[in-house]
Structure formats: C-alpha cells, structure tokens
Amino acid sequence: MIATDNYPDNDTINDGSYVLVVLNERKRWLTKAIKGKQFQTHKGFFKFDDIIGKPYGIKILTSKNAPLYIFKPIPSDLLSQVPHSSQIIYPKDAGLILLYGGISPGSKVIEAGTGSGALTSILANYVRPSGHIYTYEIREDAYKTSMKNIENLELIQYVTIKKQDASLGFDETNADSIVLDLGDPWQIIHHAYDALRASGSLSIFIPTYNQVEKVIKKLKESYFGDIIGIELIEREIQLKPEAIRPKTRMIGHTGFIIFARKMVRVEIE
Amino acid sequence: MIATDNYPDNDTINDGSYVLVVLNERKRWLTKAIKGKQFQTHKGFFKFDDIIGKPYGIKILTSKNAPLYIFKPIPSDLLSQVPHSSQIIYPKDAGLILLYGGISPGSKVIEAGTGSGALTSILANYVRPSGHIYTYEIREDAYKTSMKNIENLELIQYVTIKKQDASLGFDETNADSIVLDLGDPWQIIHHAYDALRASGSLSIFIPTYNQVEKVIKKLKESYFGDIIGIELIEREIQLKPEAIRPKTRMIGHTGFIIFARKMVRVEIE
C-alpha cells in the first residue's frame, strides 16, 4: 500500500513495491518495482533487480550514467503521477479540501466525479482505516481508469466507485463531507444537501468565474451556511543559495474552491 | 473528540461537546457547550441549554436578536481558534504539509516546536488512530498552553509533548516525517536527518527569505534530495452573486515551506 505504515520492513524496496523515480523537479515517475524488468527513461534505463532489497532513498545510475533517485511515494506524488483523464487537482487544493472539507480518518465522504481517481485516492488515504469514499462517475473510460488507478495504489478497500449520474442523486445519506469536482456542480447541490449529515461540509472545485456565479446562486437558494470561496496561488521558490527568488514560470491558476456547511431548521423555543 | 467519527449521536450537541459558534466570516469561536452556562458575544449572549440536545447546523438568536450559527468543528477550525502563542500556521499551509510532508493515518511524526499546539492538533488528527506525534517545545508557557489545547481537543492520546530543546537532538528514530516550525531550523536539520527513516520527509516552515537561504545551505550540506520550496498565496473570493471578485484585503504572506526527503548511501554494484 502506498500509504505509510510502520511495518518493520517499511524502508526496504520489495518486489512489487511502489516507488517514485526522480530525475529532476519535472521528470518523475510513480511505478512498481518488478523483478526481472527494467525501467526506461530518455536518459537511459536501470534494472529493478538492482534496487529490490535496497532501502528507499537511494541513488542509482542509468545505463547512460544519469543519476536517478528512488523514494517511497507520499500523498503528493499520487496527484502528479496518476494519468489524468479530466481536470487536475493539485496537492495545494487537495490539502485545503481535507481541512476545510472536514475530511479526517473515519469520515464518510461522497465524491462526484471520480475522474482519474487521483483526488479519490488522496481522500481514501486520509479517511483510513475506518472511513470510506463513495465516488460517482458516469463516463465509462474514467470509471475504468480510476478503478485501475485506485486498485494499483491498494486503496480500493476504502473506496466504492459507482458508474452513476450524480445529478440523479446520491444513494448514501449522513455523509460527513461531499466533494464536487465536475463541470456543472450547481445541478447536484440540492442532492448534496440531502446526502449530508447536519453540519456536514460541501467542497466544490471549479476553474471559472462563471461557475462560481452559478454555484453561489444555487447555494444561496439552499440552506447552507458559512460559505467561503478560496483560490490558492502556488509560487515555487528557486532554491539556488546565491539567487533565491520565485521561479520565473508558474501555474497561474488551477481553480476556485467553494466551501459550505449544511444547516438545519430546528425550532428553538 | 473534535475529529469526526460515525457515532449514532454524531449529529447531536451534547453537554461538553465542542461547538463552533459563527457570527460572520471574521467573528467565530471554538468552545465547549456546558450545561447551565451561557456564551457571551458583543452582540448578546445565548444559553448552552438552548442548543444541547439539538443537532449541529442550527441557527440561534442571541439576547440582542443577532443570529449565530452552531457547527460541528472541522480541522480548519482548529487553526483559527487555538489561542496562538507563536507564529501562525494557516489551513493552506497545514494541508500542504500533510501531502508534501508524507503525513497519513499511521505516520510517526516528529515536530519542533509545538507553539500553541495548533499544527500539532492537525497532525494528530490525521495520523489517527495508529500514528503518533512527538513534539518538542522548550518554552515553559508554550508547553503548558499546548498541553491544555491538545487535551481540550481530546487528541492528547496521539501526542507526546516533550519539554526539550530540539537543537540537542531527538529521542526518536525511524520517523516517517519531521516538521520544523521554529525560528532557527538550520540548527536542527542534521538531527532531523538522523531521526528520519530512509526516504522520510522533512517539512520546514519559515517566514523570511533570510531563513530560506540558511536552510538551503544546510540542506545542501546534508544528504537530502528532492528539495522544493513553495509559497501559497491565499485569495479569498467575495461571493456576492452580482459582484464576484477577490476580496480587497488579504493576508499577503504567511511563510515559505521547504520540503526534502532523506537519502541514504548504499553500494549498488
């Protein structure tokens, strides 16, 4: 399992272990170390047999003498590595959704749509071991891809993937948190209200201002409170000791995230 | 416990339950609902007896008819509510540290320094139930405050607070992740290396460029790899449907976060 647990052999790369292979900040791959196979890059290849039985954190040279670094995957690696079939969630946004979305170990979470399963995997990792993710995806290809990705990460026991249209409603009730990551979330907000427990959290990821406008209008019609909208801008810092500065090129925008909490009407005399 | 679990009575405010009382985006309080007591704001008071036995997510009017909203706390509430005795960690930064710091349910984490215990509480929440946080704090007042804060949040079983100077070294070894949140982290980096397992993650939160420079120089001397520096800028969006725009005033800077992973030297023939 990709998630970190304190096995005695936690530090050793085994046959079948997931490894992160790093060439540099941009070129990095999440893959399985398989006995007898080799890993190919444009800077040469190496044999998995040479790293199996060794600890994570080692350096290995390719056939062309390029240094590669072999790390044990951490959650942020999942987002940069899973093949994407839809809009991308970055670690900064996933982290914010955990905290503002009220998602913790033990949480019951509903997600729509699944996409590549990247965010689903992050959520699954953080509700372990007693929580669960119910995720909705209508597109056949995304359903299959996400299933494969989440199985590969050995997180499928914490996830139920449903090939269903979320705009028709959710099967679950009493969810702690609902995450909407699809193009028309305003069509699902009233279903999200019904499926949440009282005071449960709703998180909506949307890239455009036009979507923000539609979401807000719908939220104001529903009985949600504590509505906030956040955009995180990530600046990478160039870490040359004699020339420290924000990097010249950056990702300028990923999306806006709207958070809200379900309110309930109760007579207080 | 503040963290979410699926108890049958999960949704009901009990005597002694933690509640988040919300007046507006700025004015909000994390407090315990205590039978027979009342909660005072500058907009009037209400009696806890009026909300105990009710579900979370309700609206209640104060003695001066101001509406207050009562929510079940989520992780982001912890950071805005714990009385701060040192530099502040925001949800955006805490979320990033979870993902890039490789902190998951089950993780063994070392933190220095504890400060108010706000970040400690977040980390404790996310390593539950089988992980643990070992946190170092040399200042007497911060040690006591953090102890009280973490106990109040019922997270103390996942935390060991040590009144010790981290610059003298850590007692633990084989940690999955180490988080440094103090003024002179460069003095602790070599101890962090020793205390981490192979491929373990180091996260360093620092507000100034001068600190970035010192940290980088020290990291380059140690055997850490995959070093990255990130600053997150958070823009809150004004959500009036007819006037959507980034808010005029914002927190322009909290800090830079440097992430690195421990490498190990192994002979590969």
Place this chain on the structure above:
Amino acid sequence: MIATDNYPDNDTINDGSYVLVVLNERKRWLTKAIKGKQFQTHKGFFKFDDIIGKPYGIKILTSKNAPLYIFKPIPSDLLSQVPHSSQIIYPKDAGLILLYGGISPGSKVIEAGTGSGALTSILANYVRPSGHIYTYEIREDAYKTSMKNIENLELIQYVTIKKQDASLGFDETNADSIVLDLGDPWQIIHHAYDALRASGSLSIFIPTYNQVEKVIKKLKESYFGDIIGIELIEREIQLKPEAIRPKTRMIGHTGFIIFARKMVRVEIE
C-alpha cells in the same frame, strides 16, 4: 506645478510649493507650504516658515519631536493623496494604463468618469506639454472636487472636465486613447469606438468578474482587436535586512484592466 521641470530653483521649497510630508509608510500628506501657517499631525505640528527656502529632502522635527520628511511630490504621490470620491486607482494600475493604453506626451485622451480627478491628473502629467485630456463626469460633487484637485496640482491647462453623461456619446473624435473607469463601461464601448482614431487604444478598469463578462461580450460585438485582460497583484516587501519577506497584510485586489485596439475595415484587393 507638481510635475518635475528643470528650473534653477527646482530644489527649493517656496511659499506655495506642493510638498509631500512623510511620517511613515502609511501616514503621509500632500499639502501646500504656506507662509505663516503651520501643519498639524497627531504627532505634533511644524511651521511652514521653517521649511520655506530650504531644499526638498529635509527632515524636520515636530513640536513633539517626531521626525517628518519633506519631499517634492512625484506622480505616485498624487494617487495616494487626492481625496477619493469613487473607486481608487493605484500607481500599479495607472502605470499599466499608460503603457498598454498608448498614452504618451502629445496624446489626445478621453476619460470617463473623472471621479476625484486622481487618474486624470496622472494622465495629464504624462501627455504634457502638447497633449490633452477630455474627461467626463456626470455627478455634480465629483465634477467640483476633481476641478479643485486638478487646479491645485496646476494641471488644469491640460484637462477639459465636462459635466456630461458619457453614455450619450463623446464630443471628440480621433482620440489616441480612451480610458473608462466607471461602473457600467459596456454602455459606452460603441461610443468609444466612434471617438477613437484607427488603431487607438481602449482601457477599461473594472473591479468584478461580472463586469469583465459584460465588457467582453460587448467588445466582441464591436470591431476591437488585440483584446487582453490583466490583473496586477502588488506585494510590498518588508525591508528589514535580517527579515526580508512579503508583508503580512496587503491589498489583495483593486481591479481588472481590459485593453483593446480599434480595428477598421478597409478593402485590400
């Protein structure tokens, strides 16, 4: 005149000279040095007679021994000092409008609306000596305030203020540049097209996304080209040598600026 010219006595504070009085980064005042009068601050007062005849750039102590600095005003001071009666333009935005709006010495510029006259003064300063600003303002109070402000800055010879509704059209034609700084610029875009010379520049300052949407739809209906939208985020840097960092609090948003250029239909055989 506030604008800089190379008079022999350029450096001397005279009776009637404009001066910038600086207490610190936040507290600063643009005022006239008047013989026999004194200048009052919450940190004490000083007499103008004590600085008249002295050069700009001096330090003077108030009656309470607080140091004040007396500078010769520069363009950025105009924007922070003119009493504002409407939305604020910052130096960063005014500078961008000069360059992307094609406004240079000699330019014929139309502006709507005048507001406090702050941006008008900046534009007037930069079209000197042979250019001119025609500025439209419908509100009586803003008309009067701007007249007084621009006269005080001795820039009125470069400006014609018209108490007219710009949505009824402009009197001028063949303008090099038009700047719209009012709430509903989409109602004026077709008039702007008519009043611009071929290839002339249009600059539209708007605070909300909703306004961007309306402006863009209208621009697409008109025959404008090279349409771009820019938002400038200004971070002030804390300049303590041992603790250099972006400042904690900042202005997060002033507005979006949309730039476009007038196209003309000509048969090219």
Place this chain on the structure above:
Amino acid sequence: MIATDNYPDNDTINDGSYVLVVLNERKRWLTKAIKGKQFQTHKGFFKFDDIIGKPYGIKILTSKNAPLYIFKPIPSDLLSQVPHSSQIIYPKDAGLILLYGGISPGSKVIEAGTGSGALTSILANYVRPSGHIYTYEIREDAYKTSMKNIENLELIQYVTIKKQDASLGFDETNADSIVLDLGDPWQIIHHAYDALRASGSLSIFIPTYNQVEKVIKKLKESYFGDIIGIELIEREIQLKPEAIRPKTRMIGHTGFIIFARKMVRVEIE
C-alpha cells in the same frame, strides 16, 4: 517616431512606418513597413505594398490565408519587441518605475545599464520633449544593440548612451531620477546619491532576494528616505465569455523593485 503625435496623417501607414503585426497574443512583431519588401511568418507572408497608404488597425490575410492585424505601436509594444540582450523589463514594471521613480515629461534621468535599450526607450518616450536620458553600458555588444534599437525607434535625440562603467561614477549631477537595472546595483548607490538632486528618486530593479538584502543594507548606510520594496505579479485573464478565469500558465516572477528618495542634511534652527 513610434510615439504618438497628432499629425494629420497620423493614421496612415507610410513607407518606413513602424507597425505592430499581430498573429495572436504570443506571436507579434514590431517592424518597419518598407515598400517593395514582404513580411514572412510561419503562417505565410504578405507584401508591405498592400498595407502602405492604408490606415492602421486593418486586417490582412497572408499568402496562406492566415489573418494578421496591423496596429500602430504603443509603448508596451516596445518592451515585447526589442531583441533582448539582458534581463527583461515588463510593461508592469516599467509603468511602476515611471510613477514611483518620479519620471515625467521634462525629467532628467540617469540609467545604468542600458541593456537592449528597451527600458531606455520607454523612459525616453515619457520624458519627451524637454527631458533627457543618460544611460550607461559597459558591454560593447549591448552598447551597439541599444544604439541601433533606440535609433530605429527615432528616440535617440532624447538619449545619450555612454560606454562607461557606472560603478566609477556618473558625469551628470542634479538628476531628477536614477534607474539601476544591472546585477550589482549596491556598488553604485553612493554614486547615485551624488548624481541626484535633493529629493530625487532612485529605482532599483533586481530579480533575487539576495540582491534585495545587499541593496537594503547599502541604502540604510546612505542618506535615502521613504524606501519601499514592491513586487508586481501579473495575472492574465482568459477572456472567453463563458469561461472567464485567470490563465493557467503565467510569468510568476520578473523582479523586485526598490524605490528611495534622496534626503539632504540642512540645519533647521
């Protein structure tokens, strides 16, 4: 001349006129329309004879039927078009330097170093007609390139380019404004003090934090006041009416700009 003046034939493309040829937001060229020649792009060519005698603002099709737009150049075009031989100044930064650097029509300005002459050209445009730029460049190739660029833009009458080392001091005194745009500005700050008039403005453009630190230390040793540091972050907005959002990719950092004003010591009894 590239700068805008109100000639009767201001709107007509003549033989030898500067034109901006726009394919899209990224692909654009500043060039001279020369009778008998043609302009080549990767999307086909067109003949200048087809646009000479026509107004600016027209659309023309290339030999491959790609639409190109022909505009009259404005100041921002100068910065994107001059071939760069050193660090780049963007319109946002140049505009800020005008306003905070106290540079207006009539100003006497010193610049070091000249580089490609791009910023020099902007400054020259805005001090017209009675001001002047004295610019220092030690590198032979930059000296020649900038000379050619500024001559081409017909701004050379407002500029004196000196092939001299600015760290040895400036020949001029009583300057209204000095702009430092080179790698080691801290070595020139005392010369800048000597060359400025009382209350004159100093602007220093530097890309790295390390340079900020050195500059600030030097400024604190000199007698400069009102020192501020600014970084402008430019976000381009995607202007699709149904999908308005900040663009995904952006330039994350160009540089920090430090502004200061010369103070003078005068006995005030």
